[in-house]
Amino acid sequence: MAAIGGRGEWLASQRRPTCANGTAAGPAAKxxxxxxxxxxxxxxxxxxxxxxxxxxxxxxxxxxxxxxEKLRPLPADDYDCGIDLTPTVARNSRITVRQCYYSVPAKFIGTKVRVKLRANEL
Structure with missing residues (x-):
C-alpha cells in the first residue's frame, strides 16, 4: 500500500469512473x-x-x-436515459449508489436525497 501522497494515490485519482461490475462507466474519446x-x-x-x-x-x-421508409421519425421530446434513485444520507455524510460512495453536505444526514444516475454522471 502506498503512503499518502504516493504513486498509488495518484493512480487512484486518475482512474475513470467504473460501474459496479468494474467496466468503464462511459466511452472516452482518444x-x-x-x-x-x-x-x-x-x-x-x-x-x-x-x-x-x-x-x-x-x-x-x-x-x-x-x-x-418504414422507420418512424424520432420523438420531439428528449428521452431521459437516467435512473432516479433516493438513497439515504448516512451518518458519515455519504450516500451509496450502486456500491459506490459519494459525499454530500452534512446538513442532509438522515434524510433521503434524490439523485439521477446516468452512464457517466450522478
Whole structure:
C-alpha cells in the first residue's frame, strides 16, 4: 500500500469512473477536436455500411436503405436515459449508489436525497 501522497494515490485519482461490475462507466474519446472525432465516426459508418453479416447476401447499408421508409421519425421530446434513485444520507455524510460512495453536505444526514444516475454522471 502506498503512503499518502504516493504513486498509488495518484493512480487512484486518475482512474475513470467504473460501474459496479468494474467496466468503464462511459466511452472516452482518444483526443483531438470534435471535427476529427466526427471524421473518424463518418469513416466507421462507411465501413459498417459495407459490412456483411454472416449468412446474409446483402450489406448492412443496403438493408438499412431498404428499411429506411418504414422507420418512424424520432420523438420531439428528449428521452431521459437516467435512473432516479433516493438513497439515504448516512451518518458519515455519504450516500451509496450502486456500491459506490459519494459525499454530500452534512446538513442532509438522515434524510433521503434524490439523485439521477446516468452512464457517466450522478
Amino acid at each position: 483526443g483531438g477536436s470534435a471535427a476529427e472525432l466526427n471524421e473518424r465516426l463518418a469513416a466507421i459508418d462507411v465501413a459498417e455500411d459495407a459490412r456483411h453479416i454472416h449468412g446474409r447476401a446483402t450489406s448492412i447499408g443496403f438493408d438499412f436503405e431498404a428499411e429506411r
